[in-house]
Structure formats: structure tokens, C-alpha cells
Amino acid sequence: MKTPAKVNFYLEVTGIQPNGYHTIRTLFLPLKNLVDTVDIETKNHPGITMDCNKPESELSAGPENLCIRAASSFSTHFNISPCWHIHLQKAIPLTAGLGGGSSDAAAVFRILAKRYHLEEHPDLPVIAAKLGADIPFFLQDKPAVGTGIGDILTPLSPAVAPLDLLVINPLFPLPVQWVYKHAYRPGTPAIPDFNQLLKIWGTATPRALASFMWNDLEACVFDKFPILPIIKQRLLDFGALNVLLSGSGPTLFALCDHNSQELAQKLAAEFGNSIKLFCCQA
Numbered sequence: 001m002k003t004p005a006k007v008n009f010y011l012e013v014t015g016i017q018p019n020g021y022h023t024i025r026t027l028f029l030p031l032k033n034l035v036d037t038v039d040i041e042t043k044n045h046p047g048i049t050m051d052c053n054k055p056e057s058e059l060s061a062g063p064e065n066l067c068i069r070a071a072s073s074f075s076t077h078f079n080i081s082p083c084w085h086i087h088l089q090k091a092i093p094l095t096a097g098l099g100g101g102s103s104d105a106a107a108v109f110r111i112l113a114k115r116y117h118l119e120e121h122p123d124l125p126v127i128a129a130k131l132g133a134d135i136p137f138f139l140q141d142k143p144a145v146g147t148g149i150g151d152i153l154t155p156l157s158p159a160v161a162p163l164d165l166l167v168i169n170p171l172f173p174l175p176v177q178w179v180y181k182h183a184y185r186p187g188t189p190a191i192p193d194f195n196q197l198l199k200i201w202g203t204a205t206p207r208a209l210a211s212f213m214w215n216d217l218e219a220c221v222f223d224k225f226p227i228l229p230i231i232k233q234r235l236l237d238f239g240a241l242n243v244l245l246s247g248s249g250p251t252l253f254a255l256c257d258h259n260s261q262e263l264a265q266k267l268a269a270e271f272g273n274s275i276k277l278f279c280c281q282a
Contacts (some may be wrong), residue, residue, distance in 0.1 A: 001038050003107035003138065004030040005098040007165065007246040007253045007282065009209075010194060013183055013216040017149075021133070022180050025194060026146045027156070027201075028137045029282040034167060036100060037089040038067065038107035040115075048072060050086040059094060069131055070105040074112050077127050084112075093276065095173030097247030099134045106138030125151070134247075143282075145198070157202050159209065159282070166240070166260040167278040168231060168252040168267065174221065179248040182220040191216075210241035210255050218245040225250055231271065238266050253280075 009027040016022050043049070048071045050061040059065070063072075067086050075082040086108065092100030109128055113119045128135040129151040136151045137144055143156040185191070197212040222229045222245075232243040232252060240254035240263060256263055260279040268277060 001107045001111055002035040003038055003103040004032060004141070005034040005092045005100060005103065005167075005280075006030050006134070006137065007098065007167070007244075007251075008215060009213060009244075010192070010197060011215045011217060011247065012191065012194065013180075013185075014147075021149045022183075023148060024146065024150055026150060027194075027197070028134075028144050028146055028150075029163070030138075030141055030143070031098075031165070031167070031278075031280040031282055032162075034092060034098070034278045034280050036092050036104050036107075037087075038104055038111065039087040040071075040108065040111050041085050041087070043083045043085050046081060046083050048075070048082045048084050048086070050088065052088040052090060054090050054094070059090065061088075066101045066105040066131060067108050070108040070128075070135075071112065073127050073131060074109060077123060078116065078118065078121075080112075080116060093169040093171075093251065095175065096169050096251040097174070097245065097249045098167070098169075098251055099138065099247065102132045102134035103138045105131055106135050109135070110139060125153075156198075159201060160203055160205070162281040163206055163209075164256040164258050164260045165280045165282055166235070166254040166256055166263050166267075167246070167280055168235075168254070169276045169278070170225070170227065170231070170250050170252075171274065171276060172225075172250060174225075174248065174250045176248045179217050179221060182224075183217050184219055185216050186219045206255055206257065207241055213242045213244045213255065215245045215247075217248055221245055221249040227274075228252060231267070231275070234267065234270060235263060238263050
């Protein structure tokens with residue numbers, strides 16, 4: 001299964017629960033051409049094993065990996081004895097605010113659910129959410145509004161035309177927990193009207209949608225890594241409609257006016273090998 005990355009076109013932190021999880025209101029967008037590949041084969045002996053194209057120093061293929069945890073959770077919940085080997089081919093950057101690990105785990109759930117004829121089982125989103133707040137979103141493949149901790153989903157139609165995005169990964173990781181702990185909302189500009197964004201989503205042009213892009217986590221990440229607002233400003237100078245931190249970062253994405261390839265070339269000329277660029281559609 002090809003399993004996509006995501007960006008958050010809008011992300012508002014709405015509160016914090018007693019268990020420490022933050023509640024949010026967000027608009028998730030899957031990225032059609034930035035994907036990992038997950039394959040599961042049946043073994044001749046019991047257990048769950050895994051291999052990955054990333055070195056162990058970057059991404060463990062042991063029991064703590066989300067793919068193995070997803071397979072184990074599926075096995076336990078549905079009382080199925082596992083004899084599975086997971087192959088994971090990573091292309092989505094790690095710890096980047098793009099949901100790669102959650103997407104991979106969701107692919108494990110989807111592959112196993114199909115194999116055991118459980119695709120429509122109502123427990124799938126429940127056991128997925130216990131592993132990660134973003135995982136339920138990746139159980140489907142369309143834009144969605146996420147509330148709660150991001151696990152309560154309302155599917156949306158795609159935008160009126162595919163959105164042309166340039167994704168910019170600065171090649172360093174950023175732990176989610178740090179970002180939420182230090183998040184704050186600056187006094188200006190005013191936060192866009194989320195309900196108005198939803199009203200125009202299916203009909204508005206990318207230029208009209210650009211003014212509704214928002215992320216409550218951006219300010220603290222920009223404070224910690226001053227290179228990010230510099231990159232953002234250069235993209236705006238080059239003609240991006242708007243630029244936003246994706247999720248908890250540090251990845252940025254630019255909404256483009258059908259010119260993501262041109263912007264990618266200009267940005268690469270200035271920042272070279274310090275960033276990785278992906279031209280995507282959403």
C-alpha cells in the first residue's frame with residue numbers, strides 16, 4: 001500500500017485535557033505524491049517482524065515502531081494469531097510534522113483489515129486512536145476536519161481543483177511534545193475564521209483559500225529555528241500564495257499558483273542541500 005503524508009492547512013489549539021493531550025481543530029490534507037510504501041507478508045512461524053530501508057539509528061524496526069505496535073494491537077483486539085513480516089519503504093521525512101509514522105501505522109491497519117475482511121469494523125478508528133491521534137485520519141484518503149485530539153473526523157470533498165504545494169523539509173527533527181509544550185498564539189495577525197474556510201472550501205480558488213491558512217504551533221517553532229521564517233519570507237518573495245508550518249513542524253509548505261516547480265528551483269539555488277523539497281498535490 002502507498003500511504004501518504006499530510007499537511008495541516010489549518011491548526012488551532014482549542015484546549016488541553018487532564019491527561020495532557022491538547023485538543024485541536026484542524027483541516028488535514030493528504031499529499032498524493034509524497035508517500036511511504038508498506039507491505040505485509042505472511043510468515044511460516046508466529047510473531048511480528050519488520051524491515052525498513054532506513055538505518056536502525058534513524059528509525060527502529062523493533063517493537064517500539066508504530067507499524068509493529070499497530071499490527072500487535074490489531075492482533076490482540078481481533079484475537080488473531082500474527083504470522084506477519086512488515087516491509088516499510090520510507091520516503092516521508094521523519095519527525096517532520098508530515099504524519100509519516102501515523103500514515104505507516106494506518107496502512108498496517110488497512111492491509112490487515114482487508115486481509116481479514118474487517119475493513120468496515122467500527123473498532124478500527126478506536127484502536128488506531130489509542131496509538132496516535134493522527135492515525136484515524138490516514139484510515140481514509142480524503143481531506144477531513146479533525147477535532148478532539150485530531151481523532152474525531154468529518155470528511156471533506158477535495159478543493160475545487162488540486163492544490164499545488166511545495167513541501168520544504170529542513171532536514172532536522174522536532175519532537176511533537178516540545179512544540180505543544182511551548183506553543184503560544186501571537187497577538188497578531190488575527191486567527192482566520194475556520195467556519196468561513198469550510199464554507200468556501202469546495203468552491204474557492206487557491207488564492208482565496210491562502211488567507212485562511214493558520215497554525216497555532218508556528219510561532220514557537222519559528223522562535224526556536226530562525227531559519228524557518230527566513231525560508232518562509234523567501235517563498236513569499238518568489239510568489240507563493242502563503243506558507244505555513246505543517247503540523248508540529250519543522251516542515252513548511254507553500255501554497256502555489258501553479259508554480260511549485262519554479263519556486264523549488266529558486267529555493268534550491270539559495271539553500272542548497274540544507275533543505276529537501278517535494279512538489280505535491282493535495
